[in-house]
Amino acid sequence: MRIPRFYEPSDLSPGQTFSLSESVTQHISRVLRMKPAEQITLFNGQGSEFLCTLARVEKRHVEVTVIQEENLTRSSPLKVHIGQSISRGERMDYTIQKSTELGMSSMTPLFTERCEVRLNNDRQDKRTKHWQHIAISACEQSLRNELPVITPIQTLQEWLDNVDADLKLVLHHHTEQPLGQLPRPESVALLIGPEGGLTETEVNAALAAGFKPVAFGPRVMRTETAPIAAQAVLQYLWGDLG
Incomplete structure (x- = not known):
């Protein structure tokens, strides 16, 4: 049977005995x-994982002893940063969960012109924390040892002005740019539009910021499908899938 795996944001070392955080305690x-x-x-998000033995188990208190540390690299050599227009309901959760499983290194949720989600500052903070928790759970399931970063929400223009990557791509179905002919990058910035798509003005702003338009096949994908399909292709070409 597979050994249960949890994220614990602590400094860990073999021989150490300590109490687990509340959320992990409840689950155990x-x-x-x-x-x-x-x-x-x-795992604590710093690249290693630690085999532990339960030393004490109570309803509200669990202590473990760290037995050994194993330094395992499961992060993709391709750094993918996604600028994702915020989608409604569980669609955004799904995007973050599957993107984490596929090796995404970071994501910035974006307000775009056709984005139907509106959040005040307090709700923005709460949603960002929620999305980071989704990423943590996906890391626990997929055996990732390093957490992807979910950054605070930005406007599209703020993101375009500051994002840095070897290759910048905007999904745009009116193009036939072949990815395989591009030089191999170490990092990719991937812009995904909302359910109604990016406006022509937004696409032009992305192009002006150095983004290349690219299509991943002849069909138009939903906003929660596009980043998953795109990452699978990118990781196959330049990452660690395949």
């Missing part, structure tokens, strides 16, 4: 109903 004691002497794996 109340959901999995684990017992002392059983093993779990922890």
Whole structure:
């Protein structure tokens, strides 16, 4: 049986005994109903994972002892930063979850002209924290040891003015730019529009900022499908899929 795996944002080292955070404690004691002497794996987002033994298990308190550290690299050599127009409901959660599984290094949620989601400052902070939690859960499931960064929400123009990458791509179905003919990049910035698509003005702004228009096939994809399909192609060409 697979050993349960959790994110624990602490400095970890072999021989250390410490108490787990509240969320992990609840999952171990109340959901999995684990017992002392059983093993779990922890990672702290810094590139290693740690095999641990449960030393004490109570409903609201779990202590573990770190047995060994293993330095495993599961991050893609291709750094993909996604500028994603915010979508409604669970669609944004789905995008972040699957993008994390595919190796995304960071994402900036974007307000665009046709974005139907409007959030005040307080709700923006709450949503950003929620999205980071989605990414953490996806890392636990996919065996990633480094967390992707979900940055604070920006306007499209703010992102275009500041994003830096070897290759900048905007999904635009009115193009036949072949990706395979481009020089191999170490980093890619990928701009994904909203459900109604980017406006012509926004596409032109992206082009002016150095983005290349690209299509991933003849069909128009939904806003939550496009980044998944695009990353699969990018990781196959220049990353670690295939």
